[in-house]
Amino acid sequence: MGLNNGISELIRDFGSEKIGLEMHQLMTELFPLCRSITGDGVRQSLQIISQHLPLKIQEVPTGTQVFDWEIPYEWNIRDAYVKNSSGEKVIDFQESNLHVVNYSIPVHKTITLAELKDHLFSLPEHPDWIPYQKSYFSNTWGFCLQHRKLQALKDEKYEVFIDASLEPGNLTYGEYYLEGEMEDEILISCHCCHPSLCNDNLSGMVLTAFLGKYLSSIPLRYSYRLLFIPSTIGSVTWMALNKTQLSKIRHGLVAACVGDPGHPTYKKSRNGRAEIDRAVEHILKHSGEPFSVDDFSPFGYDERQFSSPGINLPIGSLTRTSYGRFPEYHTSADNLEFVRPLYLADSLKKYLAVFDVLENNKYFFNCQPYGEPRLGKRGLTGAFGGGKDAQSIEKALLWVLNFSDGENNLLDIAERAELPFSTVKEAASALIKVGLLREQQSKSILHI
Amino acid sequence: MGLNNGISELIRDFGSEKIGLEMHQLMTELFPLCRSITGDGVRQSLQIISQHLPLKIQEVPTGTQVFDWEIPYEWNIRDAYVKNSSGEKVIDFQESNLHVVNYSIPVHKTITLAELKDHLFSLPEHPDWIPYQKSYFSNTWGFCLQHRKLQALKDEKYEVFIDASLEPGNLTYGEYYLEGEMEDEILISCHCCHPSLCNDNLSGMVLTAFLGKYLSSIPLRYSYRLLFIPSTIGSVTWMALNKTQLSKIRHGLVAACVGDPGHPTYKKSRNGRAEIDRAVEHILKHSGEPFSVDDFSPFGYDERQFSSPGINLPIGSLTRTSYGRFPEYHTSADNLEFVRPLYLADSLKKYLAVFDVLENNKYFFNCQPYGEPRLGKRGLTGAFGGGKDAQSIEKALLWVLNFSDGENNLLDIAERAELPFSTVKEAASALIKVGLLREQQSKSILHI
Amino acid sequence: MGLNNGISELIRDFGSEKIGLEMHQLMTELFPLCRSITGDGVRQSLQIISQHLPLKIQEVPTGTQVFDWEIPYEWNIRDAYVKNSSGEKVIDFQESNLHVVNYSIPVHKTITLAELKDHLFSLPEHPDWIPYQKSYFSNTWGFCLQHRKLQALKDEKYEVFIDASLEPGNLTYGEYYLEGEMEDEILISCHCCHPSLCNDNLSGMVLTAFLGKYLSSIPLRYSYRLLFIPSTIGSVTWMALNKTQLSKIRHGLVAACVGDPGHPTYKKSRNGRAEIDRAVEHILKHSGEPFSVDDFSPFGYDERQFSSPGINLPIGSLTRTSYGRFPEYHTSADNLEFVRPLYLADSLKKYLAVFDVLENNKYFFNCQPYGEPRLGKRGLTGAFGGGKDAQSIEKALLWVLNFSDGENNLLDIAERAELPFSTVKEAASALIKVGLLREQQSKSILHI
Numbered sequence A, B, C: 001m002g003l004n005n006g007i008s009e010l011i012r013d014f015g016s017e018k019i020g021l022e023m024h025q026l027m028t029e030l031f032p033l034c035r036s037i038t039g040d041g042v043r044q045s046l047q048i049i050s051q052h053l054p055l056k057i058q059e060v061p062t063g064t065q066v067f068d069w070e071i072p073y074e075w076n077i078r079d080a081y082v083k084n085s086s087g088e089k090v091i092d093f094q095e096s097n098l099h100v101v102n103y104s105i106p107v108h109k110t111i112t113l114a115e116l117k118d119h120l121f122s123l124p125e126h127p128d129w130i131p132y133q134k135s136y137f138s139n140t141w142g143f144c145l146q147h148r149k150l151q152a153l154k155d156e157k158y159e160v161f162i163d164a165s166l167e168p169g170n171l172t173y174g175e176y177y178l179e180g181e182m183e184d185e186i187l188i189s190c191h192c193c194h195p196s197l198c199n200d201n202l203s204g205m206v207l208t209a210f211l212g213k214y215l216s217s218i219p220l221r222y223s224y225r226l227l228f229i230p231s232t233i234g235s236v237t238w239m240a241l242n243k244t245q246l247s248k249i250r251h252g253l254v255a256a257c258v259g260d261p262g263h264p265t266y267k268k269s270r271n272g273r274a275e276i277d278r279a280v281e282h283i284l285k286h287s288g289e290p291f292s293v294d295d296f297s298p299f300g301y302d303e304r305q306f307s308s309p310g311i312n313l314p315i316g317s318l319t320r321t322s323y324g325r326f327p328e329y330h331t332s333a334d335n336l337e338f339v340r341p342l343y344l345a346d347s348l349k350k351y352l353a354v355f356d357v358l359e360n361n362k363y364f365f366n367c368q369p370y371g372e373p374r375l376g377k378r379g380l381t382g383a384f385g386g387g388k389d390a391q392s393i394e395k396a397l398l399w400v401l402n403f404s405d406g407e408n409n410l411l412d413i414a415e416r417a418e419l420p421f422s423t424v425k426e427a428a429s430a431l432i433k434v435g436l437l438r439e440q441q442s443k444s445i446l447h448i
Helices: A006-012 A016-030 A040-050 A113-117 A147-152 A198-215 A233-241 A243-248 A275-285 A341-360 A387-403 A410-417 A421-433 B006-012 B016-030 B040-050 B113-117 B147-152 B198-215 B233-241 B243-248 B275-285 B341-360 B387-403 B410-417 B421-433 C006-012 C016-030 C040-050 C113-117 C147-152 C198-215 C233-241 C243-248 C275-285 C341-360 C387-403 C410-417 C421-433
Strands: A056-061 A074-083 A089-092 A107-112 A157-167 A170-178 A185-191 A223-229 A249-255 A265-267 A292-294 A315-319 A363-366 A405-409 A437-439 B056-061 B074-083 B089-092 B107-112 B157-167 B170-178 B185-191 B223-229 B249-255 B265-267 B292-294 B315-319 B363-366 B405-409 B437-439 C056-061 C074-083 C089-092 C107-112 C157-167 C170-178 C185-191 C223-229 C249-255 C265-267 C292-294 C315-319 C363-366 C405-409 C437-439
Touching (some): A016 A040, A016 A198, A016 A341, A040 A170, A170 A233, A185 A198, A185 A341, A198 A249, A198 A341, A249 A275, A249 A341, A265 A275, A275 A315, A275 A341, A275 A421, A315 A341, A410 A421, B006 B341, B040 B056, B040 B170, B056 B233, B170 B198, B170 B233, B185 B198, B198 B341, B233 B243, B249 B275, B265 B275, B275 B315, B341 B421, B405 B410, B410 B421, B421 B437, C006 C341, C016 C341, C040 C056, C265 C275, C275 C315, C315 C341, C363 C387, C387 C421, C410 C421
Parallel strands (some): A249 A315, B185 B249
Antiparallel strands (some): A056 A170, A107 A157, B074 B089, B074 B157, B363 B437, C074 C089, C074 C157, C363 C405, C363 C437
16 A cells, blocks of 8 residues: 655645735635624635535524534624714724624614613724624624724714624535545534634635645545534534544544744644644644644634544644734734735645645554664665755664564654654655565554 | 532631631640650540540550550650759659650669760750650660750769659550541541650641541541551551451541641652542642642651551651651650641641542533533523632633543543632532533442 | 572672773783674684683574575685885785775775775874774775875875685674573673774673673573674574574673773663663662663664564663764774773673672562561661661661562662662562562563
8 A cells, every 4th residue: 555645745846835825815705704603604605615625515404403502593794883973884894894793683773872882892902903702692782893993982872783684594514525545534624603804714714725625636545524614503513413423533633723923833632642643743843943732621613522522533723823822813903914825825734744644654564574674785775865864764764664563653653763754754665665664454544 | 419518618617717726725735745655645645635526545455466566565654853963853754754765664773974874865956955765665764855954964973763664554546437428438647656746746636636526517428537546556556456447448648747837748658649649739739839749758657557568558648847857856846836826727728628629539421522512501601700710610611521521530620620629629510500410420439 | 589699799899990901901802803794803803702701603604594684705804005106005904904994805906096095985084093994795895094194195006905805604603601590581792893993892892701701600590691793794693593592581781882981871772661771770870970871773783683673672782982972983093092991890890780680670578568567676677787878778678668569679669769779689688588578489580
């Protein structure tokens, strides 16, 4: 069966600049839509992504029981504003969909400033930013605005108008399945329920879309499943509808906040020593750049749902700066300028590098395990050119031979040798070619 | 069955100042008695404690074989002095029982200063303190005195007189058993063989007595066994007489040196990762005060007997400054001023907090383990008031739900969440109340 | 069966100065011979060692298949030089056997300086040293010389002459087997294929010879096997010819670079927590001197062959400065002045101390495991004289009693007690003598 070079060739030829711009372009298209956990904003977003990746779009009716939850009424909004007594729009949904508290019930009345203020949200510490607020499951309404504007409101009467509907409908999500050699799956999940917010989480949607596009161009050992779902209720819904299939998921990542200038952060799976954890940490460690690793906690994105005790999947989350740790988080400052093409492309490349590890992390047997085999007579001495890389591969040959006893996979060996996985993989490929290595089938083939 | 709030309510209402004074008062009553490993000093001490706690007092006859040991002759002393040639008492047992080497054989003769000096002990580095010396099993006699007084002795004849008896009798110890819901026991043991010495170990006797008093006022899951025994020979005796019952002991602490101003020190059980070790370390870590943790060693107090390889009980020792590390140790400076009410009460509270962990450290199952359950519809959102504590409990709800898979007990969860056990317990209580948590009976019920 | 004091008595009476000089004297005799992986240089070296230790000398014919390798042609050299056009020898094998690339094919012709230079090796950074080069399995020839001399060569014609033979013959190695009480073996292996180089590895040959001499003078629990073999091909050959016997090897050390002034370095076995690893680390830690410990890697000396996955023996390597880390490595500066008697003797003593641990690292049961036994009535109180050593032994008595539960061997106890093995062993001996300790036979006796 050998090793899969598909992803490493993708990475080798990776045109970061061009790819970053394409990703940012897709984000720009998605940006204006007013997404929420249900409604047309999600539908339109998934349609746009479908132009890049043939998504299967699912509609789950209001009232459907999904584990401990129930699909809520569908929310749609057409317009909203607050007018002062002179008839001027002091807050206008058309300027930014963040101005309306997401999932607000419809309202149309005239009220005093004092009454209005009970429904206003602003950020005193960032007076020019609009905060992002939501009111799922709570039957209320509100507006968000710049603190500077809030302070300028005069004590007069205001007409408030939210032209929204909250009615029986559906919860919508998108799914993309890529069949590999094995039934065992790698899950990539992103949330698609935030309105005009870029890092959290248009960046995750775009990255997931591009992953699908690139992975579908090469043969793969694992099958891949990509989910574009509203946060919490979306992952709960998907799990409830696919409960019998969950055991096929061997590894997973939740993609969010992958476009800001901060360094990568990995949040470990609940297990903490799963293969996905070791693969991501390995790639980050050998990137030569700063990075952080956080232990699992039951807070954050949908990894907390995938890690609930009855599900317990080995799924981590690879972000750049993690949620809540950048000041732009959940404000209008998390915009198209905050997220940069360069960082989007870098994140995509790191995700691919992680999957390269998973695709190739197999167990082998050294076929000449008594003493060192003679590499010279097999053309493996000086076979990798000169320079530092060649030296590393030559070292890796001996590491792979020594530890290929059926008990250490290539990642174990790379970690022990303190060499990049790609170097160890290259050495293993060379050894397979000359017949010095054979796969430990019972461990490598997994579930089929 | 739920959780036991008895101890946490005790702690919540704990009046440190009043309790500290009561503890010190009991210590003051016990102080003057001349205790040893046998004899009336022990009997009288146990009588005084019986006014607070109904002890069962055991008498074990001289000559009884207890494992590798034998109960020795009983020692009693009525008076002792050294008179100079003018008939003045230069050393007087009535001033301090430390003046006589504990377990001295009777003597009455007139000797030279040189001969006397072979039987005198003093501390040149603390010339105003009387050292504490003992001569168990060695048939000798001696006096202890201030180095300053020793140096002032003139070269003349001295009358030495020790009115003691060393005769067949008994070894006396006290025991208190508090029946809980389970047969499984927590053992608290203190030594009662030191004469007028406060930190080592009247403080331990007083703390053990007050533990008994407070614990007997509430319903308990574990049964508790409190031992007031002479050091070494006492614990060996008790184990020999109760050998078939030892397997009921699930956790234990040896109480000593609990009244000095130093910070708490925990000496781990022989196992080092027993539940008692983790419970004590957790309480100390979350106390916000400095503390030390020592590995087990076969030196110290009776934990070394309880940890002998044929017994091997999970018993640690929670002290303040540990034996030998404070200069007052085994001298007349370890007195009623050295031990303070404040520290006695603080130690008592910490012991209770440890038992609160043990009483409630159960395994649970999340009853809605697929995704997160909806807390809002069960009234658990915003249910704990505002402020930092409320936030901690709300976080703890998610930690408890995520890790209640029957494999993590509440202490495991508290450690992983880096939250105090009491917070995690409060969250668990709330979850039990709304039916989101059920006990993993087979792990929690233990031995019955 | 008790404990074996043979080695500790050797160490106690160890005359470092005299022994160091004897070791250096043997090295001086071996120095001039031109060793290689085959040939008369090895034979003569083994003959010299046989005067100290009755070696069994093995001859393995050219062409014999040994695992993945084949015994090569035997190489012998009689003379070699390079003459300038005036007939002066500008390079002369008689001055140093390092001048000829080891395993050079015979050559005799006249060539230009440019042609000659393709076959010359020197060290620009050490212009007065001759490098050591070899050309096994590659059918070429060459000369090594001081860089200063190379630069002085004039542009003229040179006569090159290497009077060597490369013909069917044998690979020669020496073996010494010392029968102990058990069939279980400790292996000590050194390589004997380097020409006039002292630290790497005449020092290892001399140390191994002296180990054999000293060990053969005392009764031993383990059997010992000492190998004097050419590097790589030698260990592969020996393993191939003794494959069925390899399972008897319980511990091993590869001896090399044991005479330089650097501090000891231990390279762990592949397993990393084998008993040999713990024994060596213990001895180094308690030596009070600086030392290094390296993880296993598949580079270095024959430990890499003994650790190949099909062999996987628990064999480490105890050196002083390890190969490649001292500038004199593989140059004419690794000579009789670089290696000093003092360091040779110190290394020998450390090897013996390690074997003392292995010989005595048994499991015991405390015969009075319920509470502490009374040491006084058995004469063990104050039995070891005064001073710090006596105090350590008295402490060790309690450590040994507490942890002799059949699950901790004496090394485990020494590590836990942070005491030297020799102290713990002395305490165990005393306890055996009074009947307080008995051997846990099933664990201690191993393979017989």
